[in-house]
Amino acid sequence: MTEQERVQKQFELKMNCLNDLLTKEMDKSKLLENQLADNLKKVRMLTTGTTTLDHLLTIGQCPSSNWGLEQPIICNFDPIHWN
Numbered sequence: 001m002t003e004q005e006r007v008q009k010q011f012e013l014k015m016n017c018l019n020d021l022l023t024k025e026m027d028k029s030k031l032l033e034n035q036l037a038d039n040l041k042k043v044r045m046l047t048t049g050t051t052t053l054d055h056l057l058t059i060g061q062c063p064s065s066n067w068g069l070e071q072p073i074i075c076n077f078d079p080i081h082w083n
Contacts, residue, residue, distance in 0.1 A: 001009075
């Protein structure tokens with residue numbers, strides 16, 4: 001085998017190896033893109049759900065109330081003197 005043939009053979013082996021590596025990386029990239037798209041959908045649904053929940057929790061609530069977890073409800077609304 002001549003030097004040129006040996007170099008050609010090494011070149012072909014490296015090309016095959018790099019092609020395999022490229023294929024694996026492209027598959028991995030596609031998988032990660034799909035996972036990212038799924039996560040973005042979940043975040044959008046979570047945001048929408050949180051906004052809806054916040055709205056439902058504030059319905060009928062006095063605007064000046066500032067209650068949260070383990071905090072007393074403070075409201076200036078007096079149903080006795082309400083017109």
